[in-house]
Amino acid sequence: MNFDEIIERRGTHSAKWDAMETVYGVSPEDGLPMWVADMDFKPPQVVQDALARMLEHGIYGYFGGDAEYKDAIRWWMQNRHGWEVDPAHIFTTHGLVNGTGLCVQAFTQPGDGVVLFSPVYHAFARVIRSAGREVVECPLTEVNGRMVMDFAAYDAQMSGREKMLILCSPHNPGGQVWTSEELRGVAEFAKRHDLVLVSDEIHHDLVMPGHTHTVMPLAAPEVSDRLVMMTAASKTFNIAGAHTGNVIIADPVLREKFASVMNGLGISANSFGLAMITAAYSPEGAAWVDALVEYLDENRKIMEQGIAAIPGAKVIPLQATYLVWGDFTDTGMEVEELQRRVQEAAKIAANHGESFGMGGERFLRFNVATPRVRVVEAVARMQAAFSDLQ
Secondary structure (H helix, E strand, O other), X not given: OOOOOOOOOOOOOOHHHHOHHHHHOOOOOOOEEEOOOOOOOOOOHXXXXXXXXXXXXXXXXXXXXXXXXXXXXXXXHHHHHOOOOOHHHEEEEOOHHHHHHHHHHHHOOOOOEEEEEEOOOHHHHHHHXXXXXXXXXXXXXXXXXXXXXXXXXXHHHOOOOEXXXXXXXXXXXXXXXXXXXXXXXXXXXXXXXXXEEEEEOOOOOOEOOOOOOOOHHHHOHHHOOOEEEEEOOHHHHOOHHHOOEEEEOOOHHHHHHHHHHHHHHOOOOOHHHHHXXXXXXXXXXXXXXXXXXXXXXXXXXXXXXXXHOOOOOEEEOOOXXXXXXXEOHHHOOOHHHXXXXXXXXXXXXXXXHHHHOOOOOOEEEEEOOOOHHHHHHHHHHHHHHOOOOO
């Protein structure tokens, strides 16, 4: 497990590296890509070995019999999260953006409202709007370095047209682990307004030391009749290109609605993704994740301290994910000037905060899942780009 290894990704159809000049004007020749949420690390050897066996066999036909794959998911959720999953409740989608789209189709109608706690992962709003539904943004408020939900204000916002709520847990881009009390608050809010609650927990394995993620079924078992869980191994093991995610639904009525939409679209699983996940969800994969989180935690500290040293800048302390949410509000800069300094002076491609919705305007999101030498370099470049601030 050598996370310091530099692996050349330029010219390999990597969106993170090969598209950053088009999107941000930052050349891959001397720029640092810290935007797309994938890692610059190889997955664990057990995953590579699973693919090697497929390659050696040499026939890539239809996948039959997913019992071993679903049992690996069951094992992982029980051992890593204390959550008992019935394999019969698992649907396999083409990643969780696809899973989100399927939920929108299954549980809402055109014109319905879908609630998001903003700022939040940008693909949610894109999928909702593309399906002809309304995005209802409930803004999070930063209080003492923590993003806080104001359910009284959210209650007042509801019009009755809202049919679904999507929660990002842990939160992206804020990198926050919601407490059990906060999760119960979300569940109660969903129940008060009769909303299907979709909990996207794609980052739930990447939790920094000292913090504990609670899966929604354990935090609020009383809402199992309206709960849809979305999980994946893609962020955990850096296999997002496999486009394989899981939608897990305990309630039979919701499960039937979801199955009808999936079957109507003819969606079936990717055999390469199933093989990789079956291998990853194992004791060998667990040991790799433990080492990864330790490495990411050190990268996190370097980036957080580096941003905090810039006058007027701060971060929401990273508790989970590998995405540092930098707040540049108190620099007093206009958004355009902030972005110019990071992209042109520091030559760093970072996600623009406004893409995550209301409240993200003067933020930038930085991906620190890269060899440490690059994080150190990014900090040096950032501090040089803002060196005139007093």
